[in-house]
Amino acid sequence: MGILEVKDVNKRFGGLQALGDVNLSIRENACHAIIGPNGAGKSTLLNCLVGKLIPDTGSVMFDGQSVLGRKPFEINQMGISRVFQTPEIFGDLTVMENMMIPIFAQRDGAFEMNAITSVLSQKDVIERAEQVLEDMNMSDKRHMHSAALSRGDKRRLEIGMCLSQNPRLLLLDEPTAGMARADTNNTIDLLKQIKEERDITIAIIEHDMHVVFSLADRITVLAQGTPLVEDDPQNIRGNPKVREAYLGE
Ligand code: ADP
Numbered sequence: 055m056g057i058l059e060v061k062d063v064n065k066r067f068g069g070l071q072a073l074g075d076v077n078l079s080i081r082e083n084a085c086h087a088i089i090g091p092n093g094a095g096k097s098t099l100l101n102c103l104v105g106k107l108i109p110d111t112g113s114v115m116f117d118g119q120s121v122l123g124r125k126p127f128e129i130n131q132m133g134i135s136r137v138f139q140t141p142e143i144f145g146d147l148t149v150m151e152n153m154m155i156p157i158f159a160q161r162d163g164a165f166e167m168n169a170i171t172s173v174l175s176q177k178d179v180i181e182r183a184e185q186v187l188e189d190m191n192m193s194d195k196r197h198m199h200s201a202a203l204s205r206g207d208k209r210r211l212e213i214g215m216c217l218s219q220n221p222r223l224l225l226l227d228e229p230t231a232g233m234a235r236a237d238t239n240n241t242i243d244l245l246k247q248i249k250e251e252r253d254i255t256i257a258i259i260e261h262d263m264h265v266v267f268s269l270a271d272r273i274t275v276l277a278q279g280t281p282l283v284e285d286d287p288q289n290i291r292g293n294p295k296v297r298e299a300y301l302g303e
Pocket residue numbers: 067070072090091092093094095096097098099
């Protein structure tokens with residue numbers, strides 16, 4: 055049994071079958087990559103795992119408990135944190151302020167922007183945020199306006215914001231999309247470090263094969279809403295079906 059078990063999940067948007075009979079099992083402490091062409095249903099699948107979308111049929115179990123029917127913040131409290139495809143930080147706030155938001159949001163289930171000042175005074179939240187900033191190697195940037203961070207550092211901050219919640223499962227949707235090579239390599243190194251240092255399972259949607267093969271222990275190829283193949287990275291590279299459907303060879 056994996057820490058995450060997806061069984062027979064279907065999701066339609068009107069006439070479009072975005073997910074068709076998706077089965078997926080993610081092993082605890084693995085780094086599991088989900089790859090596939092644009093429109094394959096990767097983000098839709100991720101959204102079904104975090105309560106942003108509700109599958110039409112099927113089940114999603116996290117650590118033996120169903121996530122279906124739960125609100126996103128409840129799923130977050132179960133131990134799933136997620137990095138979005140587009141940056142989701144508050145540019146007007148400092149790095150440190152951004153780092154405190156998810157800790158507060160997870161604990162209280164929801165938050166209001168005007169409550170941030172009250173969070174600032176909470177010692178435990180500050181200590182946890184500072185610790186993650188240190189882990190992220192960003193302590194020197196704690197007072198910076200987040201909008202002024204480089205693209206790579208914005209991603210680093212977002213990943214840190216997820217880690218501040220101490221998740222058991224970290225979900226990443228194309229974390230290196232639009233990044234220059236140097237930032238991509240920094241992100242790879244950061245995720246490798248997280249894998250090594252933390253007791254955490256990672257599921258990553260990724261286009262960049264260099265990222266996938268640098269990090270993944272296991273790969274699922276999604277095509278037109280259905281898993282085409284799931285295997286170890288070395289077998290994915292050599293699989294003719296995958297080369298044809300995805301790698302474009
Ligand atoms: P991927 O992340 O693999 O690129 P998506 O999961 O975003 O793919 O999309 C899968 C399919 O579902 C696409 O055809 C997309 O246009 C469609 N789709 C995604 N979200 C919605 C939505 N909210 N409403 C209608 N169609 C959607």
